[in-house]
Amino acid sequence: MTRREGPGDAFDDRIHLTAVDEFLAWGKEHSLFYLLFATACCGIELMQAGGPRYDVDRLGMIPRATPRQADLMIVAGTITHKMASRVRTLWEQMGEPRWVVSMGSCANSGGPFSKWSYSVLNGIDKYVPVDVYVPGCPPRPEALIDGVMALRERVRRYRTLGERSTEPHVVAGHEAPFGARCQLPPPDAPAGDGGRA
Amino acid sequence: MTGLGHAVDTLAAWLAGGPPGWFAVTLAVLAVWVAPLLLLVFPVAAFGQILERKIAAAIQRRKGPNSAGLDGPLRLVFRAVLCLLPRERQDRAFAAFCNLVPVRTALLWSRRLGLGQFVADGIKMLGKEDIVPRGADGAVFRFAPYLALVGAFLPWCVLPFAQHLVMLETEVSALFVLATSGLVVVALKMAGWGSGNKWSLLGGMRAVAQLVSYEVPIGLAVGGVVLWCGTMDLHAIVGQQYAPGVFTLLGWNVCQGPFLLLLLLVFFVAGLAECQRSPFDMAEAESELVSGFNTEYSGLRWGMFALAEYTEMLLIGALVATLFLGGYQSPIGEQWLLLLPTWLETLLHALILGAKTLVVFLLMMWIRWTLPRFRVDQVMRLAWLVLVPLALLSLLGIAVTLLVAGGTTEGMAYGRLAARPRPDLSWLPWLLLWIVPVLAAVVLVRAANARYGGRHPALRRLTGEGA
Amino acid sequence: MTALSHEQIAAAVRSVCPEVGDQRASNGRPFLHVPAAAVADVARCLRDDPALRFDALMDLTAVDLLQFPYTPPRDDIAVVYLLFSYAHRHKITLEVFAPRQACAVPSVAAVWPAAIYFEREVFDLFGVTFTGHPQLRRILMPDDWQGHPLRKDYLYPADYHGVPHLRDGQSFSTSPPRAEGTS
Incomplete structure (x- = not known):
């Protein structure tokens, strides 16, 4: 665990809220329910990751059919422009705290479709903020689990009560592709606020 | 006497060492009414979830949660x-x-x-955003999970955990169980309606249709036991099943002839449907409705629904044990348990009830992870065309048995329970009651085999043979 | 069940519409060229004639003939119908030209309901208007998409609702024809 440097640091660490925060993060880390959602061949690998050989249930991950109960969205597969706004809506329907793993080349950057396709979105990070990029076409379940472990590192540092800092995006063992960053959704894109009151 | 039931009275008197004051009564109420629910049912229901995940993993040849420890x-x-x-x-x-x-x-x-898994899940849900959708009926939406929990927990009040541990002693506790568990129907309907979501609404409608339908066989099954025992008091029903000697097992209701065994099956299957468990989880069928009535629920409210479901499963297990399997009584040699000190006897009895409940609970999980989901119409047909006729048949059989057996004798007094009249079934009619249906079944099956060359057409249809 | 040869089918079709042309593709496969106005009549004859009985529309697609090795060269959209008869086990290919501008062909959705989705797809990607189609709207692309992407003169848009098609710093030595203001 990396510690922040600065005045008041020693005092800050002894505040009880920090310990509670650590406990809350522990709970979130071990209970990442993911959204049942796949758009292409990465989905097959995602299913395989839930199967007997790889079994992400070991990490406390179970699939949920409704975004309200999911903590983690694994964007598995090619996202077209038409689908992207739906993905955005699903992401908005998830309750905070929520995380996004971009699985496979298509979701990372458009993959094999990035050059000659008029319809494929070049990376889902243009619509939703991505926490972890998992490279591969499609990534094997091991790669996905590696990405989930990277995400768990991130979740461990998540502070519910304390101060939150923005963190760089994670690619397991790589630099962020093409200067990955989240762009806010276009103002006229068909996306709401997830139907919250 | 405080009028708060035997258990409270005894404990308060013991605490005070004489006539109890208000402090002793409060302590006793906390210990007898609140603690069993909060310390026993609540954690066990929460633990049921991790148990279920482990069992599912075992059935699917996985490992299950093994990273969250304590x-x-x-x-x-x-x-x-x-x-x-x-x-x-x-x-x-x-x-x-x-x-x-x-x-x-x-x-x-x-x-x-994976012992820490349910702690982690609970912590996670606690920290999750509590979303109330814009189109939802806020008050109804917020209140429904609490009502579901109430409906799941209230029936426990009248369940005899041990001879001296019954929270609420009433003459009509069987009726109380049926009535209070009906609250869950209202809760699910409220959840479905209040969410302002079509999937929730469909799930809620399905849940209501299913639960109301299965109340009928459950009510008939309980009615059969009530008819046999001549009382609606669950504790008295448990006392009725007492038999002295080593083979206390033979006194259990399930051993009192094939009709009560049939009722046990009806009760178990209908109870499975009451809990919305697979293969009857029509109300939250992921492949059809996104998540049914709890589609819009996030965080702790959804956790309450899950907890209510597991509590209800435990309740069905405890009811099966109480009505048919001798309640908290040990299967071998019950009378010596009564000689033990009260606290030890209470503990042992509660553990025995817990073990019986757990067996039914595990059976439910085994069924869930083995069988695929029914279709809506199949679920309804099972309730009205199979379970209700079977329950009615058993009722008729029990009535006829009571008539033929002729009269009642004074039963055994059991512990602090007074002796009650019980059906006079000496060993010969008892044996006949078991042998005649078994023989009839054997004869029927053999006749059918002889006629259809070994395979009954209905069976052939079922297995898809010769299609 | 008697499977008819291509010539026999062509003769039967000509009894309905004499302008039907019998042609051969570059791979030697024969097909019938049908004038756009006669498509509905020919389709009905193909389905209902007891000797023909083309009960299945296997596929309905289109080819943009711009820069296509076609003699003589032309720039029409060719709508192609692949028909099969489960009753007689024979098949036939039809071709209909839709001019690049005023691109319209009568719908065969009333003859083969399978054509409803096929024609929506061809409309979406090639811009062929099928007159008489019950619900002709886009099926694959978003409803507010501009243009018909599988046409050969289609210019790739720079962005969709402000979301650019290329990532930051991404460039290619060869790239598809793009609309104004695109790298």
Whole structure:
């Protein structure tokens, strides 16, 4: 665990809220329910990751059919422009705290479709903020689990009560592709606020 | 006497060492009414979830949750105890403590068994955003999970955990169970309607249709037991099943002829449907409705629904045990248990009831992870065309048995329960009651085999043979 | 069940519409060229004639003939119908030209309901208007998409609702024809 440097640091660490925060993060880390959602061949690998050989249930991950109960969205597969706004809506329907793993080349950057396709979105990070990029076409379940472990590192540092800092995006063992960053959704894109009151 | 029931009276008197004052009565109420629910049913229901995940994993040849141990909660406790030390020293002390061999082993096994999983899930849900959709009926939406919990917990009040541990003693406790568990129907309907979501609404409608339908066989099954025992008091029903000697098992209701055995099956299947468990989980069928009535629920509210479901499963298990399997009584040699000190006897009886409940609970999970989901119309047909006729047949059979057996004798007094009249069934009619249906079944099956060349056409249709 | 040869089918079709042309593709596969105005009549004859009985529309697609090795060269959209008869086990290919501008062909959705989705797809990607189609709207692309992407003169848009098609710093030595203001 990396510690922040600065005045008041020693005092800050002894505040009880920090310990509670650590406990809350522990709970979130071990209970990442993911959204049942796949758009292409990465989905097959995602299913395989839930199967007997790889079994992400070991990490406390179970699939949920409704975004309200999911903590983690694994964007598995090619996202077209038409689908992207739906993905955005699903992401908005998830309750905070929520995380996004971009699985496979298509979701990372458009993959094999990035050059000659008029319809494929070049990376889902243009619509939703991505926490972890998992490279591969499609990534094997091991790669996905590696990405989930990277995400768990991130979740461990998540502070519910304390101060939150923005963190760089994670690619397991790589630099962020093409200067990955989240762009806010276009103002006229068909996306709401997830139907919250 | 406080008028709050035998258990409260006894405990308060024991605490006060004489006529109890208000303090003793309050303590006794807390210990007898609140503690069993909060300390027993609640954690066991929460633990049911991790148990289920482990069993599902075993059935699917997976490992199941094995990364969340108890180190997270332990670390919190450490930080709380050592709150005056700087963080590094806390960490060092924690690491040193975790390196002790027994602690290390315990933590390893807690992780392997996924013991921390339900703690983690609960913590996660606690920290999750509580979303109320814009189109939802706010009050109804917010209130529904609490009502579901109430409906799942209230029936426990009248269940006899042990001879001296019954929260609410009433003459009509069987009716009380049926009535209060009906609250869940209202809760599910409220959840479905209040969400303002079409999937929720469809799920809620399905849940209501299914639950109301299955109330009928459940009511008939309970009615059969009531008819046999001549009382609606669950505790008296348990007392009725008492038999002295080693083979207390033979006194259980399930052994009183094939009709009660049939009723047990009807009750179990209908109870499975009452809990919305697979293969009857029409109300939250992921492949059809996104998640049914709880589609719009996030965080702790959804957790309450899940908890209510597991509590209800436990309740069905406890009811099966109470109505048919002798309640808290031990299967072998009950009368010696009564000679033990009260606290030990209470503990043992509660454990025996827990074991019986757990068996039914595990059976439910086994069924869930083995069978695929029914279709809506199949679920309804099963209720009205199979379970209700079977229950009615059993009722008729029990009535005829009571008529033929002729009269009642004074039963055994059991512990503090007074002797009650019970059906006069000496060993010869008892044996006949078992042998005649078994023989009839054997004859029928043989006749059918002889006629259809070994395979009945209905069976052939079922297995898809010769299609 | 008697499977008819291509010539026999062509003769039967000509009895309905004499302008039907019998042609051969570059791979030697024969097909019938049908004038756009006669498509509905020919389709009905193909389905209902007891000797023909083309009960299945296997596929309905289109080819943009711009820069296509076609003699003589032309720039029409060719709508192609692949028909099969489960009753007689014979098949036939039809070709209909839709001019690049005023691109319209009568719908065969009333003859083969399978054509409803096929024609929506061809409309979406090639911009062929099928007159008489019950619900002709886009099926694959978003409803507010501009242009018909599988046409050969289609210019790739720079962005969709402000979301650019290329990532930051991404460039290619060869790239598809793009609309104004695109790298």
